[in-house]
Amino acid sequence: MKVLIYSAKEYEIPFLDNANKSGHKVTYTEDALDTDTAIQAMGYKAVSIFSGDDASSIVLEKLWNLGVRYITLRSAGHNNIRIKTAKYLGFQVANVPEYSPHAIAEHATALLLAFNRKIVLAHSQVIRYNFSQKGLMGSNLHGKTVGIIGTGKIGSIMVKIMHGFGCKVLACDLKPDADLVELCGVTYGTMDQVLKKSDVVSLHIPLTYDNYYLIDRKKLALMKPRAILINTARGAIVDTRALIDTLQKKEIAGYCTDVIEKEKGTFFKDHSNEGIENQQLKILLALPNVLLTPHQAYMTPEALSGIAATTFKNIDDWVSGTVCKNELGSEWVLS
Template sequence: MKVLVYSAKDFEIPFLERANNGRHEVTYLKEALNLDTAFKSVGYKAISIFSGDDASSIVLETLKGLEVKFISLRSTGYNNVQLKTAQKYKLKVANVPDYSPYAIAEHAVTLLLALNRKIVNANNQVHAYNFLQSNLMGFDLKGKTVGIIGTGNIGTVMCKIIHGFGCDILAYDVEQNPNLIDQYAIKYTDLETLCSHSDIISLHVPLTNLTYDLINKKTLALMKPNTVLINTARGAIVHTDALIEALENNQIAAYGTDVYEREKGVFFKDNSQSGITDERLKKLISLSNVLLTPHQAFMTTEAIQNIAQTTFENIDSWASGEKCANELLPEESVTEWD
C-alpha cells in the first residue's frame, strides 16, 4: 500500500522505517496535513498524521475526493480529527491507544519536581556563578495530597509513581478503577472536592466536549494558593486566560505543562528567528512560576518505537482487509476517557 506520512520528524523516521520493514511504499513529508497540503496525498491510499495535523471536515472531504481510504494517527489523542465526517465519507481512522503511559506520567512528575525544587532557576544561577539558595525553597512531596484527573492508562501510572512518594491521592474520573483503590488507597471524589483539597493536581484526560476548559475560572478559584497544576494532556483542557489570571493573582502557586491550547503553527517548529505572535503564549511563558516544554512528553525511545510499530500494524490490517483493532468511531470521542 502507498502511504504518505505527514508531519514526519527526523527523529521518528528511522523508527517508522524499521516498523514498516519494506512492506509498504512510504513517502515522508515534513509539512503538516491541512487544506493546502491535502492535495499531496494524490495517489496514496493511506496517510499517517500527528496530533497537530488538521483533519477537520473540509480537509477530510478533500482527502475523500483524492481517494484516500485510511488515516493512521501517530498519537493517542484524536481531537484534531472530525470523526463524524470521516465516518460519513467512509474514511477509516485509527490511533495508537497505548504507546507508553510511562513516558507521559514520568514527564508529568518531571515537571512537578522541576517546578517544586526550582531546578531551572538553580541551573541558571550556577551558570552565572551564583550559588545562593535563598530563592530555591521547595517542599516535601511526602504527605501532600495529589489530585489526579483521569485514571486511564496514563493516570494509573501517575498514581503508582505518586504513591511511591508517600502522597495521599484523590481522583476524579467518569469510571472508577477498583484496582487503584485497593493497591494505592486512592479516593475517588467529585471535581470540586479534588480541586479544593489537593496540593498538586495532574491532568490525564483526552480533549473532548466533556473536558474542554475543565480547568476554568470556577475550578481555579477552588484551588489552594499553594496548588501546583500539571498538564501533560491537552492544552485546551485548561482555560488559558483564567489560568494566567490565577497565576498572576497568586491564586495557585505554579503551572507545569507540556501542551498549549493553540499549538498549531507554533509547536513542532523552530521559531527562534521569526518569533511568535501569540500574546497569550508569550505572557504564559514569561511568568516565573510557569514551566512549559514543547509537547515532548512522548519523546522516549520506547514510546516512539511503540508508536511506529502500532502505526504500521494499523496499516497492515487495512492492507490485508482485516478489521483494525484501533479504529475510532465518533461516539468514542464523547463517551470515553483514555
C-alpha cells in the first residue's frame, strides 16, 4: 500500500523504516496535515498523522476525494481527528493505544523532581560559577500526598512510581483499579477530593469533549497553595487563561507540563530566530513557577519502536483484511 506519513520527524524515520516489514511504499513529509497540505496525499491509499496534525471535517473530505481510505495515528490521543466525519465518509481509522506508558510516566516524574528540587535553576547558576545555594530549597516527596487523575496505562505506572517514593496516593478514575488499591494503597475519590488533599496533582487522561478545560478556574481554586500541577496528557485539559491567573497570583506552587493548547504551528519546530506568536505560551515561559518541555515525553527508543510497530501493524491488518484491534469510531458506523 502507498502510505504518506505526515509530520515525519528525522529521529522517528529510522524506527518507521525498520517497522515496515511488509514493504509498503512509504513517503515521508515533515509538513503537518492541514487544508493546504492535504493535496500531498493524492495517489496515496493511507496516511499516518501525528498529534499536531489537523484532521478536521474539511480536511477529511479533501483526503477522501483524493482517494485516501485509511488513516493511522502515531499517537494514543485522537482529539485532532473528527471521528464522526471520518466514519461517515467511510475511512478506516486506527491509533496507537499504547506504546511505552513508562516513558510518559517517567517524564512526568522527571518534571516533578526537576521543579521541586530547583534543578534547572541550579544548573543555570553553576554554569556561571555561582555555587550559592540561595533559592534552591526543595522538599521531600516522601510522605507527600500525590493525586493521580486517570489510572489507565500511564496513570497506573505513575501511581507505582509515586508509591515507590513513599507517597500517599489518591486517585480519580471512572473505573477504579482494584490492583492499585491492594498493591499501592491507593485511595479513590472524587476529583474535588483529590484536588483538595493533594500536594502534587498529575493528569493522565485523554482529551475529549467532556473533559475539555476540565481543570478550570474552580478546580484550580480547590488546590493547595503549595501544590504542583503536572500535565503530560493534553494542553486543553487545563484552561490556560485560568492557569496563568492562578500562577501569577501564586495560588498554586507551580505548573510542570509537556503539552500546551494549540501546539500546531509552534511545537516540533525551531523558532529561535523568528520567535513565537502564541501569547499565552509567552506568558507561561516567562513565569518562574512554570517548567515546560516541548511534547518530548514519548521520545525514547522504546516508545518510538512501539509507535512505529503498531502504526504498520494497523496498515498490515487493513491490507490483509484482518480485524484491526486498534480501530476507532465503530460506534459511528452507519447501518
